[in-house]
Amino acid sequence: MKHRMKIILASASPRRKELLEQIGIPFEVLVSHVEEKVTSVRPGQVVEELSGQKAEAVLGLLEEGDALVIAADTVVALEGRILGKPADTENAVEMLRSLAGKTHQVYTGVTLLYRRGEETARKVFHEKTKVHFYPMTEEEIRSYAASGEPLDKAGAYGIQGIFARYVRGIEGDYNNVVGLPAGRLYQEAKEWLESEESGNF
């Protein structure tokens, strides 16, 4: 009997969508509003918790049937402090000023919820990537902040855009900084993707 499992990305982020497409996983997007509740201050645990809440909310929306739900959350951490998305341009300037010339960490947490018939399973993990920035002049910071690019991005920068000018290097998965640890995600999901009989994998 031919079998079809739905793969659901529980995120509206165009960057996560692109990364999942890049690694050849066919999926649909389904997003649910989540009241985010965080019990930890440790970045790795925070992103795991938040990805779990997103995944649960979306699984709750799904009708019966086999499904793999993929949810993720990303934060930037600098010297123990968590940076989310900037509130406005001035806030973006402050974040960029604090990151310039230094090394920070990007954490992306992922939750995979798998349901097949009566069987359910869950995997939760996070990946950490260190990012080294070149120094930036005040003019470079203000010009980038004014471009509007920082506003929907944790830490106020997008590594995959013009900001690559200021990135000296990283340690870890690059795609984790973009918003989804594509390598780890594929390796963790592989067993469930392969049990699928569609022949896509």
Added chain:
Amino acid sequence: MKHRMKIILASASPRRKELLEQIGIPFEVLVSHVEEKVTSVRPGQVVEELSGQKAEAVLGLLEEGDALVIAADTVVALEGRILGKPADTENAVEMLRSLAGKTHQVYTGVTLLYRRGEETARKVFHEKTKVHFYPMTEEEIRSYAASGEPLDKAGAYGIQGIFARYVRGIEGDYNNVVGLPAGRLYQEAKEWLESEESGNF
């Protein structure tokens, strides 16, 4: 007096073109056939030499006028051995088999040749990025090799495509693995870009 400097990318690689666009540098592409001559076996020196030969050949084609020529060359090194582009699919399979589950190095050498009036200047550098691969099954290797993606790529893989599935992480500049160390390139070229009065920078 308004001044206009030509910026020339001496490479036909679509990936280098995309990276230069990404960091907001306006340029034209001009490629010259080069008889590659290498005097070193050290990867960092090899890519510097080859990028220099490409840059010189293209500067030689340019008429009078101010110009910045950017040339690059990329190789993959595994345990002291240099891997270029695979000759065919079977060769790609061998390269991928040797890289799977291990760490290798990607070297990109860059030469910048700058000419402004009577003044000329040159900068040559290379960046090294370590790349860690997950183990791969024989089926995964053969399937990727058969996709044709490896054939125009040093080391037989493209980190920016579906191959991201097998990349555990890197140490260094990600764009250096794609073919151009965008961050270092921008930092090195900045002084010359800024002396330009077009207001693009």
